Amino acid sequence: MKIIKCLFASAFILFSPLLLAEETTDNLTSAYISDDLFIYMHAGPGNNYRILGSINAGEEVKLTGRTENDYTQILDSKNRETWVENRYINTTPGVRNEVKRLKAQLASNIENNDGLSSQLTQAHNEIERLNIETKNFELKVNQINQELENTKLKIKNQDTELKKEWFFNGAIVLVIGLLLGLIIPKISGRKKSSMDNWG
Secondary structure, three states: OHHHHHHHHHHHHHHHHHHHHOOOOOOOEEEEEOOOOEEEEEOOOOOOOOEEEEEEOOOEEEEEEEEEOOEEEEEOOOOOEEEEEHHHEEOOOOHHHHHHHHHHHHHHHHHHHHHHHHHHHHHHHHHHHHHHHHHHHHHHHHHHHHHHHHHHHHHHHHHHHHHHHHHHHHHHHHHHHHHHHHHHHHHHHHHHHHHHHHO
């Protein structure tokens, strides 16, 4: 009879993880294995239960909520229900998980920095291009202003030349008028005296 009871208990212990694994895992709490190299998982809450395997440090597990004899029942990544000592259970990620997370974050930051550096380089190139265009535009504006000044100077010189020409033309007309004013009376006086002589 004892043998049958022992066989029944052994069968229950062996197959209970498989039966319990089919239950829902929605209400399970996440936890992490502490940073030892690895620990053994047992079929029950104690060292006297059969070892079902080992679990690596930092691995995420699910807590079923059952504790007994300083052991906690967990559901590992392969969906096996086993027991491990309470001291190896942490509710926060271990150093290895944190290092992995920080490495991933660092890689992401480096990738983001590379993207930002590329954008910054493009922005610098665009600024240089705009500066060159601005300088060319300023040169064209200066050239146009110089041409405008030259045109104004030419117009002023032409105006001065025109005034001089009008002045000289006026002076010539005046001189001619004066000469005519002096010569015509003398000529008409001579004609008058010659006509008198003929009479």
